[in-house]
Amino acid sequence: MPSVTPRLSVLDTSPIVQGSTPRQALLNTVDLARLAEELGYHRYWVPEHHGMRGVASSAPAVLIGHLANATRRLRVGAGGVLLPNHPPLVVAEQFGTLAALHPGRIDLGIGRAPGGSKAASAVLRPQRTKDFGEQLDELRGHLNPPEDAEVKAIPVLGGDIPELWLLGRSPDSAALAAERGIPYAFAHHLAPTAPVEADLVSVSVIAAEDDERAEWLAGSTRLKVLSRIRGNRIQLPSPEEAAAFPYTADDRAETARRSGAVLTGCPGTLVPKLQRILDETGTAEIMVTTPLFHHADRRRSYELLASLSGRLTARSNRPASSRA
Numbered sequence: 001m002p003s004v005t006p007r008l009s010v011l012d013t014s015p016i017v018q019g020s021t022p023r024q025a026l027l028n029t030v031d032l033a034r035l036a037e038e039l040g041y042h043r044y045w046v047p048e049h050h051g052m053r054g055v056a057s058s059a060p061a062v063l064i065g066h067l068a069n070a071t072r073r074l075r076v077g078a079g080g081v082l083l084p085n086h087p088p089l090v091v092a093e094q095f096g097t098l099a100a101l102h103p104g105r106i107d108l109g110i111g112r113a114p115g116g117s118k119a120a121s122a123v124l125r126p127q128r129t130k131d132f133g134e135q136l137d138e139l140r141g142h143l144n145p146p147e148d149a150e151v152k153a154i155p156v157l158g159g160d161i162p163e164l165w166l167l168g169r170s171p172d173s174a175a176l177a178a179e180r181g182i183p184y185a186f187a188h189h190l191a192p193t194a195p196v197e198a199d200l201v202s203v204s205v206i207a208a209e210d211d212e213r214a215e216w217l218a219g220s221t222r223l224k225v226l227s228r229i230r231g232n233r234i235q236l237p238s239p240e241e242a243a244a245f246p247y248t249a250d251d252r253a254e255t256a257r258r259s260g261a262v263l264t265g266c267p268g269t270l271v272p273k274l275q276r277i278l279d280e281t282g283t284a285e286i287m288v289t290t291p292l293f294h295h296a297d298r299r300r301s302y303e304l305l306a307s308l309s310g311r312l313t314a315r316s317n318r319p320a321s322s323r324a
Helices: 022-039 060-070 088-101 118-124 132-143 171-180 211-229 239-244 249-258 267-281 295-306
Strands: 007-011 043-046 075-082 106-111 163-168 184-187 200-207 262-265 285-289
Touching (some): 007 295, 022 043, 075 163, 088 132, 132 163, 200 295, 211 249, 267 295
Parallel strands (some): 007 285, 043 075, 075 106, 200 262
């Protein structure tokens, strides 16, 4: 079977780290998107989260419009819009507008997760009258309406429409994507032990000049994981704070078990780890999310990763991720 060089893309939550602000997190996202374009990354996705004080990305359609204006070639999109939170018509109108203004560059990833606490979900979803599959079909209808449709998402008519993706972390989501003929993006960073065939795979990666520094930088996310286990949700701490934390042996074992989805190392160490994911999932595109405290370290991690794609191989029989 012929092989291809896999594409690299970015998933950015706009993290609000300890001592910083949502504004700074969003400015960092714009800066990182520009860098990603310079480095040759294929697409740049931002998610939808609500009421999470460590995440600034809560309005993806608004943020995507800004990122599209700040770049020229990079595909930008949602990873993703949580459809149960919105009327499908509104989503079609928002992303139809984005696609009309930035033709050939807009992706619309759709998910079903709540994207926040139970309290936030209660505000966002006071009533549910349709299941997720019905909402997905309604959205698809709005993106490609029949001539006699009673209600139409006007911005999508007669022009470009966003590329639709289904996001998930289970075989059920993969099956729904296949049934509907929609490319599937698998959240490996959330479910590393259950890889499934996918068109795109999101992976948590921390790259540095050597393995020791990469692991030291990863201390931030490991301490955050431990705090969550203990019922205390914190913003991402600095690696200096994480290194000074008095972990017990049990803490270290539990943290290692819960944060195993984060791949760390220098480029040479990361190549076999990423290649294994490519082989297991059959994807030709890896989307990288990098939870680091210092923005400069995050930039450097993506710079190091950009040099890896030529050392990786993927199957050439997954056409969905090669669109555009």
